[in-house]
Ligand SMILES: Nc1ncnc2c1ncn2[C@@H]1O[C@H](COP(=O)(O)OP(=O)(O)O)[C@@H](O)[C@H]1O
């Protein structure tokens with residue numbers, strides 16, 4: 001077992017409101033870890049701890065310990081640029097920039113100072129190939145990304161992230177804006193991506209968690225109620241609340 | 252008793268009449284200015300120096316003076332206003348200081364323009380020793396216009412979706428990189444519209460330039476930013492109240508040139524805004 005993210009006694013407050021309570025979990029390398037739970041239970045908040053995106057919100061206080069690749073990422077003095085290169089994020093709504101497909105993919109590389117046209121071209125081909133878009137889009141790399149279908153846009157957003165060579169992909173309900181068929185294809189993509197990356201996915205869709213994840217955590221009101229192998233969580237939950245949730249008795 | 256349709260018809264016509272009433276003064280003013288002023292517009296009027304105590308010849312120095320002054324205002328107010336807005340919107344946390352700044356901005360917008368004129372006289376002309384000059388006038392107009400530019404820029408910045416910023420940060424971009432590569436490019440048309448409208452307003456201001464730059468009569472072009480200059484709004488005031496026996500044609504011609512300048516700036520702003528609407532798809 002190789003843990004890439006570990007949290008210990010993690011608490012997070014939005015002002016006076018405590019959104020995460022004593023969360024402790026391990027995310028294993030090259031696995032898909034799913035976070036499930038009713039809306040408002042803190043799944044997105046927890047996900048955004050891993051790349052310190054909560055820093056952008058005023059009045060957030062985080063205590064405890066979060067280690068990524070063995071290094072503590074809470075507290076001042078952490079190199080956020082290299083953390084965010086390593087731990088990237090895919091958002092709920094596909095959000096490409098209103099730029100060309102090409103410029104979307106190379107955005108991160110340009111930000112990090114890459115100017116060599118050859119390197120950029122290669123990154124575009126490689127990243128788009130990884131999300132199975134290259135064949136379709138290679139002749140219209142200079143058309144506007146917003147002209148793509150929602151599914152393609154979401155794939156493009158994943159490609160944009162892959163271009164900066166992350167190790168962990170955080171996905172916050174990446175399929176919630178997509179239709180069932182597109183959802184299925186993105187799920188296939190995730191199974192493909194997990195060979196090379198570690199994926200943490202937030203989903204309110206239990207079937208999705210059951211289908212694709214290896215590990216699963218159930219959250220409720222800011223607590224991580226139960227965490228373990230997906231199969232066991234869904235077949236033999238230890239906590240009554242988990243059982244109630246997965247059998248649809250509330251939520 | 253009237254039925255609903257008759258009532259509806261009457262209401263419609265009353266509203267239409269009221270709306271026309273609003274347009275009427277504008278149409279009248281523009282009509283009169285065009286009718287009286289157009290005959291004055293000749294190449295000589297636009298490009299020659301004034302003669303015979305400004306009763307004949309052209310208004311070239313006043314046009315150039317106004318142009319320089321507006322250029323000066325743009326030079327100071329756009330960078331300052333845009334940077335201030337970026338700071339307030341993208342960098343600062345909401346605390347007592349930023350709330351104080353916001354309060355100041357709102358209140359500055361309500362200060363009568365003659366007060367800015369006197370402030371500019373005190374600070375730039377006298378205390379800093381710039382004398383009555385394009386520099387002093389431009390700085391005075393800048394101070395008056397900053398609240399508008401800051402507010403317009405913040406509105407433009409706010410139209411850029413939060414999600415763009417989030418993605419950028421999540422890819423490891425710094426705040427400045429995010430502003431520079433994501434926020435500004437998407438906000439620039441809005442910022443330009445606001446800035447140009449502000450410049451067109453500044454072009455027509457009289458009180459703030461009265462003591463800070465405007466020359467009564469100066470039949471040559473300004474040579475440096477420390478020079479006084481003739482400027483259109485003040486020139487109109489001079490022609491209509493300070494010099495006896497100026498022909499109505501010359502007076503209205505000058506007014507037409509100023510209105511034309513302001514109008515062109517407004518058209519430019521509207522054009523940029525229309526293009527922005529067409530392009531925006533998020
Ligand atoms: N920026 C914020 N400020 C204050 N409270 C917030 C903020 N974001 C989320 N919350 C609160 O934190 C809790 C968890 O939110 P979130 O992590 O978005 O839940 P989930 O993703 O599981 O639906 C909710 O009660 C929500 O209202």
Ligand SMILES: [Mg+2]
Pocket residue numbers: 043044045172
């Ligand atoms: Mg959420």
